Amino acid sequence: MSKVVEISPTTRHEGHSKLVLKVNDDGIVERGDWLSITPVRGVEKLAIGKTMEQVPKIASRVCGICPIAHTLAGVEAMEASIGCEIPEDAKLLRYILQCANRMHSHAIHNILSLPDMYIPGTDVKINPFTKEEPVRSVALRIQRLREIGQTIGEIVGGEAIHPSNPRVGGMYKNITPRAKAKIYDLAKEGRVLAQEHMEFMVAVFKNFQNRDWSEVGGVQVPIPDDLGYHNQGYMATAPVYGSSSLDENPTWFPERFTEVRPWDWYMGEVEVSEADPNYPIGGTSPVGTKAWPQMEACTGVPLYDGQPVEVGPRARLVQFRNYDGRGAMGLQIARQMEFPETAYGIIDALDALDTSGSVLADNIPQGDGSLGWAANEAPRGTDVHLARVKDGRVQYFSMLVPTTWNFPTCSRALTGAPWRLAEVIMRAYDPCVSCATHMLVIDEDKRLVAQKLIQ
Amino acid sequence: MLFREIVIAGCGNPLYGDDGFGPAVVEELQKLQLPDNVKVIDAGLGAPHFLFTLMEDAEVPVKKLIIIDIADFGADPGDVTKLRPEDLPPGAYRDAHSWDLSEPLQRLKDVIDITIIGCQPKRVASHEFELGLTDEVEGAIPRTVRIVLEEIGVEYGAAINHQGTHLWASPGETSGEAGDKTGEQT
Numbered sequence: 234m235s236k237v238v239e240i241s242p243t244t245r246h247e248g249h250s251k252l253v254l255k256v257n258d259d260g261i262v263e264r265g266d267w268l269s270i271t272p273v274r275g276v277e278k279l280a281i282g283k284t285m286e287q288v289p290k291i292a293s294r295v296c297g298i299c300p301i302a303h304t305l306a307g308v309e310a311m312e313a314s315i316g317c318e319i320p321e322d323a324k325l326l327r328y329i330l331q332c333a334n335r336m337h338s339h340a341i342h343n344i345l346s347l348p349d350m351y352i353p354g355t356d357v358k359i360n361p362f363t364k365e366e367p368v369r370s371v372a373l374r375i376q377r378l379r380e381i382g383q384t385i386g387e388i389v390g391g392e393a394i395h396p397s398n399p400r401v402g403g404m405y406k407n408i409t410p411r412a413k414a415k416i417y418d419l420a421k422e423g424r425v426l427a428q429e430h431m432e433f434m435v436a437v438f439k440n441f442q443n444r445d446w447s448e449v450g451g452v453q454v455p456i457p458d459d460l461g462y463h464n465q466g467y468m469a470t471a472p473v474y475g476s477s478s479l480d481e482n483p484t485w486f487p488e489r490f491t492e493v494r495p496w497d498w499y500m501g502e503v504e505v506s507e508a509d510p511n512y513p514i515g516g517t518s519p520v521g522t523k524a525w526p527q528m529e530a531c532t533g534v535p536l537y538d539g540q541p542v543e544v545g546p547r548a549r550l551v552q553f554r555n556y557d558g559r560g561a562m563g564l565q566i567a568r569q570m571e572f573p574e575t576a577y578g579i580i581d582a583l584d585a586l587d588t589s590g591s592v593l594a595d596n597i598p599q600g601d602g603s604l605g606w607a608a609n610e611a612p613r614g615t616d617v618h619l620a621r622v623k624d625g626r627v628q629y630f631s632m633l634v635p636t637t638w639n640f641p642t643c644s645r646a647l648t649g650a651p652w653r654l655a656e657v658i659m660r661a662y663d664p665c666v667s668c669a670t671h672m673l674v675i676d677e678d679k680r681l682v683a684q685k686l687i688q
Numbered sequence: 689m690l691f692r693e694i695v696i697a698g699c700g701n702p703l704y705g706d707d708g709f710g711p712a713v714v715e716e717l718q719k720l721q722l723p724d725n726v727k728v729i730d731a732g733l734g735a736p737h738f739l740f741t742l743m744e745d746a747e748v749p750v751k752k753l754i755i756i757d758i759a760d761f762g763a764d765p766g767d768v769t770k771l772r773p774e775d776l777p778p779g780a781y782r783d784a785h786s787w788d789l790s791e792p793l794q795r796l797k798d799v800i801d802i803t804i805i806g807c808q809p810k811r812v813a814s815h816e817f818e819l820g821l822t823d824e825v826e827g828a829i830p831r832t833v834r835i836v837l838e839e840i841g842v843e844y845g846a847a848i849n850h851q852g853t854h855l856w857a858s859p860g861e862t863s864g865e866a867g868d869k870t871g872e873q874t
Binding site: 247275276278279291293294295296297298300341373376377379380383384387392393394395 | 689690701702703729730731732733734735737738739741742744745746747816817818819
C-alpha cells in the first residue's frame, strides 16, 4: 500500500512550492509531484499596449532573483519582433552582464545546497554560516565571488539588481576604459577563485554521491546510486548566452513547444497518510491533510517535442560539452563546472570590446506585429520570451521561465528516491518559483511601537 | 564599489500597486546630488538576496542602512513611520531564497545601524499585476525623501541637482547623478 507524504512549503529556494509524494512501505517515492503554489499574476495581460521599452522593465520585476535574465530576454524578444540588429559592442556588454549574473547566482546556490552536504571524510554536515574553518574560508570565497559578479554586473548593467543599461536597440551607454580596466582586474581575481571553488564543490558533491547514508531529521537515510535519475531530454540554446529568432541558425524552435494544463499532468486529490514531525524545517504536513496537485499547481506544464525536458547547467553541458553526469549530484557538478567559464567569458568579451564603439543601433524599427522570440540561458535554465510589437507597442508578450520547464522533469526524477531526500533532488535544480508580493505586517502590539511621522 | 558607507535601499515590487513605493522613492533620490559615501539602490524584490546577505563581508563596510518599504502599521494610507529591525515581525525580509529561514536583518543589526522607513499602503495588488501608486502613497514620496535626507544629515536645498536632466540622459547630454552612473563608478 502506498502512503502519501507532503512537504509544504519546500525550503532553501525562492518562492513557494511543495512536494506531494506517494511512497511505498520502505519510504521510496513511487510517484512524486513537485508543484508551484505561487499564483500566476498575468504579466502577459499587463504587457499588452505598453511600449516596447516598458515591457522588459516590467518583466524584470516579476522575480527578485533573475531580473538580469528577464531584462535581457525581454529586450531581445522586442528586438527580435521589430527585426533590430544591435552593434557588436552592445552584444559584448550583454555577454559580460550574463556571465557576471551567472557567477553570482551559482555562488549563492552553493550556500543553499551546502547544508545538505558533508565535509568530505567526516559525518559532519556543512553549516555555511559557521565561523570555523574549513567552512569559513569557503563561505568567504562564495561571498567574494558574489561580490565580484554583482560589481561587474553593476558597472556594465547600470544597476546591480534591476539593470538599467540594456535597452531595445542595444545599450544606453558603453563603459569607460577605466571601467574596463576595473572589470578586467575583478575578472582575473574571479578566475582564480572560480577555479578553486569549482574543485572544492565538485569534491563535496562527489563525496555525497559516494556516501552510504545521509542524516535527515534524525533518521539515517540510505543514498541510492541513482539519486535523481530521470529519462527526460534536455533543452539548451547555447553554452553561455542564448539565441533568438533573429539568429541565422536559431537553436530554439517555437513549433516544438506545447503546453498542457496541470489538470492533465499532476495527480488527483490525495490525503496525507504519513508524517514526520522531525523533518526539517517544522515537519511534514500532518496526517489527514488534503492535497490536490492538479488543482493546486499554479503553472502549466510546458513540453518540448511532447515531453517535459530539463533546462539549466546540465542541459547546456550535455548539449554543447558532451557531459554525461546523471542524477541530482550530476546536475550539481555541472553547475560548478560552469564557474570558470563565467570569468573567462568576461575576460574574452572585454578583450573584444571597443569602449569607444557605438552600442546603440542606428535605426530602431517600430515593429509590424511579427512574432519574435529570444531565449536567454539564465543561471537556472532557458528563459524564453515571445513578443509581437507593432508601432512601438506590445501586442503580445509571453514568458516561459526556466523552473516551469523543470517542475515536471524534476517530478519524474523523484521516483525511486527515499522521500526524505526529495528536497535534495529538488534543490539541485536551483528552483526559482516566481515571487509573491512583499509587504511588512506589524502585529497588534507593534502598532504602538510604530510612531507616525507626520510632517 | 558595490556598497558605500551609507546604503539606501528601496524595496518592493512596482507590479503590485503601492508595493512600488520603495523603488519610486529611490527614483526621486537618484535625481538628487548626494554625498559620495551614500549609495541609493533600487532593490526591487531582491534586497535580502542581493544586499542583506552580501553586506556583512563587503569590501567597503556598510555603517548605515536605510530601507524604504511599505508597512502595514494600522495607520491611514500614505502615513509614514520609522521602524527599527527589532520592531519587525519574524519573517520580514527573510531571504527569498530562505537561507535556512534565518533573518538576515536580525544578524546584520548588530554590525550595521538599520532604519526602516515604512509607508502605509492603500492597495497592494494580490491577484493580478497592477502598475502605479495610489494618490495617497504617491503623496508620501516627498515627505519620505526629506526623512531620508534628515537621516543622513543632508540639507534638501544642498542636494538639488541643478545639472540633472533625466534618468536616461544619453552620452553628451548634461546628465546628473543617475545618468552618470554607468561605467563611472570604478
